[in-house]
Amino acid sequence: DTGVSQDPRHKITKRGQNVTFRCDPISEHNRLYWYRQTLGQGPEFLTYFQNEAQLEKSRLLSDRFSAERPKGSFSTLEIQRTEQGDSAMYLCASSPQGTNTGELFFGEGSRLTVL
Amino acid sequence: EDQVTQSPEALRLQEGESSSLNCSYTVSGLRGLFWYRQDPGKGPEFLFTLYSAGEEKEKERLKATLTKKESFLHITAPKPEDSATYLCAVWAWVNSNYQLIWGAGTKLIIKP
Numbered sequence: 001d002t003g004v005s006q007d008p009r010h011k012i013t014k015r016g017q018n019v020t021f022r023c024d025p026i027s028e029h030n031r032l033y034w035y036r037q038t039l040g041q042g043p044e045f046l047t048y049f050q051n052e053a054q055l056e057k058s059r060l061l062s063d064r065f066s067a068e069r070p071k072g073s074f075s076t077l078e079i080q081r082t083e084q085g086d087s088a089m090y091l092c093a094s095s096p097q098g099t100n101t102g103e104l105f106f107g108e109g110s111r112l113t114v115l
Numbered sequence: 116e117d118q119v120t121q122s123p124e125a126l127r128l129q130e131g132e133s134s135s136l137n138c139s140y141t142v143s144g145l146r147g148l149f150w151y152r153q154d155p156g157k158g159p160e161f162l163f164t165l166y167s168a169g170e171e172k173e174k175e176r177l178k179a180t181l182t183k184k185e186s187f188l189h190i191t192a193p194k195p196e197d198s199a200t201y202l203c204a205v206w207a208w209v210n211s212n213y214q215l216i217w218g219a220g221t222k223l224i225i226k227p
Contacts, residue, residue, distance in 0.1 A: 045214050109157070
């Protein structure tokens with residue numbers, strides 16, 4: 001399968017714990033995005049990488065959230081000291097350089113439940 | 116404030132009953148409008164890009180159109196497998212960067 005893959009698909013954690021999600025984009029794509037989506041809402045932008053450089057980060061994003069893409073391939077999204085409000089689907093998307101940046105390829109998401 | 120509003124929130128149709136979904140937007144300088152399909156528990160899947168008023172795109176039973184204020188996703192003779200949430204997004208200048216602004220989606224249910 002050559003699509004965007006995310007791991008884990010589901011994560012249940014207790015409030016205050018740290019969680020980490022991984023995203024493997026389509027191999028030739030140099031742009032990578034993280035979004036958060038809650039039930040009945042559209043995706044909410046979190047952050048964007050071009051290769052290994054983090055070029056944008058949502059101003060709404062708490063300092064508890066951090067993302068990395070160390071070698072310009074896979075990316076990780078870490079949430080520290082989770083809160084119940086962090087419960088959501090975390091979506092990763094990628095796109096190749098040179099295309100219209102509104103045409104994204106999404107993974108199946110990582111669903112987080114904070115108890 | 117730039118925003119995207121989709122209507123209706125949910126739409127139930129009988130198989131074969133054609134209808135339209137609406138996406139209205141208020142952005143300063145449209146750089147592209149995008150339609151996506153999202154199945155339950157999955158990530159969105161790209162369908163169409165529209166750039167300018169009057170433009171139309173088609174794929175199977177779906178046709179997307181664009182005016183200066185809104186876009187429509189027309190579905191002709193739908194089948195149960197067309198059931199999904201349809202999301203609309205626009206490319207807009209937000210906080211000194213271009214970003215996708217998403218609507219909340221229309222949940223489409225096609226009954227056999």
